[in-house]
Amino acid sequence: MSELRYCPITNRWAIIAPERRLRPLEFLVPGPSRSPASPELDPFAPGNEDLTTPEIFSLPALDPAKGSRWQVRVFANRFPALRVEGEVVREGVGLNDCVSGVGAHEVIVECPEPSREMADLSVDELVQVLVAWRARIVDLRRDTRLRYVLIFKNRGTEAGASIDHAHSQLIATPIIPSLVAQELKSARDHFRRKERCLFCDLIQQEVELGARVAISTDSHVALAPYASALPFETWILPRRHAHDFARADDGDLRGTAIVLLDLLRRLRGLLQDPPYNLVLHTAPSPHPRPGHPDDWSTIEHDYHWHLELVPRISRRAGFEWGSGYTINPTAPEEAARFLREADPDGAGPSYS
Ligand SMILES: [Zn+2]
Numbered sequence: 001m002s003e004l005r006y007c008p009i010t011n012r013w014a015i016i017a018p019e020r021r022l023r024p025l026e027f028l029v030p031g032p033s034r035s036p037a038s039p040e041l042d043p044f045a046p047g048n049e050d051l052t053t054p055e056i057f058s059l060p061a062l063d064p065a066k067g068s069r070w071q072v073r074v075f076a077n078r079f080p081a082l083r084v085e086g087e088v089v090r091e092g093v094g095l096n097d098c099v100s101g102v103g104a105h106e107v108i109v110e111c112p113e114p115s116r117e118m119a120d121l122s123v124d125e126l127v128q129v130l131v132a133w134r135a136r137i138v139d140l141r142r143d144t145r146l147r148y149v150l151i152f153k154n155r156g157t158e159a160g161a162s163i164d165h166a167h168s169q170l171i172a173t174p175i176i177p178s179l180v181a182q183e184l185k186s187a188r189d190h191f192r193r194k195e196r197c198l199f200c201d202l203i204q205q206e207v208e209l210g211a212r213v214a215i216s217t218d219s220h221v222a223l224a225p226y227a228s229a230l231p232f233e234t235w236i237l238p239r240r241h242a243h244d245f246a247r248a249d250d251g252d253l254r255g256t257a258i259v260l261l262d263l264l265r266r267l268r269g270l271l272q273d274p275p276y277n278l279v280l281h282t283a284p285s286p287h288p289r290p291g292h293p294d295d296w297s298t299i300e301h302d303y304h305w306h307l308e309l310v311p312r313i314s315r316r317a318g319f320e321w322g323s324g325y326t327i328n329p330t331a332p333e334e335a336a337r338f339l340r341e342a343d344p345d346g347a348g349p350s351y352s
């Protein structure tokens with residue numbers, strides 16, 4: 001069984017997952033994508049449902065004439081980092097804290113066709129993906145052992161994907177991930193001082209300045225953060241204050257799909273189909289924890305859900321690992337300008 005282990009020196013958690021053990025050769029340079037070439041061998045394709053673990057959730061096909069029963073389909077990862085069975089045991093091991101690796105690790109297949117990527121979907125199809133994300137978060141929150149549901153997407157081998165068929169993943173954990181906990185704390189501290197949402201303040205400032213805004217719609221803004229860690233890092237935020245993606249209505253999801261699709265297509269043209277990671281940051285599971293130092297009583301006012309997208313076009317090296325700084329050769333103002341000027345259909349001149 002896997003474990004979450006805490007290091008008191010680095011203040012970091014790691015998931016030690018022996019089930020996902022690789023053979024030494026697999027640690028070498030990432031090879032070509034291991035996706036099967038033919039739809040018959042694609043485990044995520046319609047007709048191959050028995051190649052995956054049992055279905056947890058699905059949405060019916062938007063166009064059943066295309067030969068698939070489902071549009072979006074969710075099942076447990078065959079090689080999970082965390083497993084859903086068992087009690088959460090929290091114990092100290094000498095200096096170190098250890099929490100049993102209870103959690104959920106699910107795969108969300110985003111469309112029936114093996115050869116289409118998220119950027120190829122229509123707005124209606126992408127809305128279905130977001131509807132599935134929302135439904136899985138709502139469902140997993142009923143499990144009081146789990147404190148956070150992180151939804152993420154790895155696109156391309158360099159970004160960690162092992163199958164090309166468009167999919168996102170979800171990992172639900174019995175602790176709040178460190179990066180999210182840090183964001184929650186910054187937002188709460190800002191709210192306590194100013195009684196305003198840090199993210200709403202950021203949106204207002206960035207929209208006024210304009211230089212780091214990549215895409216702007218009535219409902220959402222996509223911007224390059226001031227201290228972008230990596231080239232073309234982009235955050236998508238709803239303009240109207242909202243702490244929890246799980247409470248977004250269908251109109252909010254449509255607005256999100258429109259701006260996400262626009263961003264993905266601009267990036268595809270600009271950076272020539274880059275590998276990327278996409279994550280959803282939303283409020284933690286609202287299970288009350290009496291006496292716990294983390295206080296979520298103001299979270300509806302102080303946190304603001306958002307998507308973060310990072311193209312994986314640069315590598316971490318020794319300095320980054322050793323210092324925690326990243327070296328970003330592309331100023332966010334320049335990235336935002338390139339994105340504003342990029343072809344929304346994903347063609348046109350590319351950045352190099
Ligand atoms: Zn806000």
Ligand SMILES: [Zn+2]
Nearest residue numbers: 183281306308
């Ligand atoms: Zn975030």
